[in-house]
Amino acid sequence: MNALDPADEFGEDDEETPPNMARVFDFAIGGTENLQVDREFSAEVDLVMPGMSALCRDHRRFSAAVVDHWCAEGVDQFLELGSGLPTVDHVHTRARRTHPGARVAYVDWDARTVAHARRLVAGEQGVSVLHADAGDAAAVLGSPEVSEVLDLSRPVGVLAVGVLHYVHDDAAAAEAVHVYTDALVPGSGLAISHLTSTAREDIHAWATMNHGGWSYAPRLRDPADMAPWLTGFSVVGPGWVSAPDWRPEPPAPGPEITASGLWGVVARRG
Numbered sequence: 001m002n003a004l005d006p007a008d009e010f011g012e013d014d015e016e017t018p019p020n021m022a023r024v025f026d027f028a029i030g031g032t033e034n035l036q037v038d039r040e041f042s043a044e045v046d047l048v049m050p051g052m053s054a055l056c057r058d059h060r061r062f063s064a065a066v067v068d069h070w071c072a073e074g075v076d077q078f079l080e081l082g083s084g085l086p087t088v089d090h091v092h093t094r095a096r097r098t099h100p101g102a103r104v105a106y107v108d109w110d111a112r113t114v115a116h117a118r119r120l121v122a123g124e125q126g127v128s129v130l131h132a133d134a135g136d137a138a139a140v141l142g143s144p145e146v147s148e149v150l151d152l153s154r155p156v157g158v159l160a161v162g163v164l165h166y167v168h169d170d171a172a173a174a175e176a177v178h179v180y181t182d183a184l185v186p187g188s189g190l191a192i193s194h195l196t197s198t199a200r201e202d203i204h205a206w207a208t209m210n211h212g213g214w215s216y217a218p219r220l221r222d223p224a225d226m227a228p229w230l231t232g233f234s235v236v237g238p239g240w241v242s243a244p245d246w247r248p249e250p251p252a253p254g255p256e257i258t259a260s261g262l263w264g265v266v267a268r269r270g
């Protein structure tokens with residue numbers, strides 16, 4: 001079996017499973033797709049980093065604002081990298097308020113998460129869940145889950161919400177983003193939210209603790225590290241801002257540090 005193939009035996013009520021990042025995230029944003037082991041783990045993380053749950057909710061505020069913005073611009077196709085579980089107000093639910101036929105391809109590299117996510121969207125026309133490393137952009141774009149759901153000759157909104165900090169290698173992250181953006185036609189968008197440690201010592205402590213077994217340490221970056229990723233795109237609205245504060249208007253300069261611990265940026269291919 002391919003190491004990335006989700007196994008059928010993953011049951012959502014399996015209390016023997018280790019804590020799972022997507023389910024911990026679901027718990028933090030008020031979802032019900034989580035287990036006791038995730039809730040207990042969430043409490044443990046809070047001892048090291050009390051703001052963890054707030055970070056999850058901030059990611060979600062950012063993605064909701066971005067999806068609303070793109071929908072208002074007429075975008076009705078979305079690719080979410082590192083999608084986790086499509087539970088509370090996720091991309092397809094949010095987008096379909098405006099475009100009932102919106103099409104969404106979700107990508108996650110965690111086998112349990114993918115198996116669980118596929119159960120959640122079973123029966124949803126135009127929604128797929130791909131099991132892949134988002135860092136392997138060519139494989140993602142060439143997969144049937146993406147090519148059969150998204151029409152890349154039309155604008156697509158690509159969300160990298162809380163995922164690129166798990167691509168540790170800077171060159172690999174930049175290369176992956178460029179492969180995605182090169183595939184996008186004018187009118188398409190790219191949205192990134194990314195952890196920083198600037199002014200957030202708790203995030204630095206969390207990033208450097210032992211993550212064996214349950215998760216993986218994030219690579220912390222700031223706008224100067226990521227700005228080259230946006231080559232060929234125009235920044236929309238305020239530029240790099242604290243992710244939960246991102247709005248398409250007014251276009252004011254972003255702050256030098258982000259109080260949330262998350263940078264957010266949205267860019268458009270003109």
Ligand SMILES: C[S@@+](CC[C@H](N)C(=O)[O-])C[C@H]1O[C@@H](n2cnc3c(N)ncnc32)[C@H](O)[C@@H]1O
Nearest residue numbers: 022082083084108109110133134135161162166
């Ligand atoms: C913080 S959660 C974000 C969930 C989602 N973007 C949202 O806003 O609800 C991060 C997710 O990214 C996934 N992930 C981390 N690194 C990844 C990678 N290299 N490729 C694909 N998925 C990845 C994890 O399995 C997890 O489900």
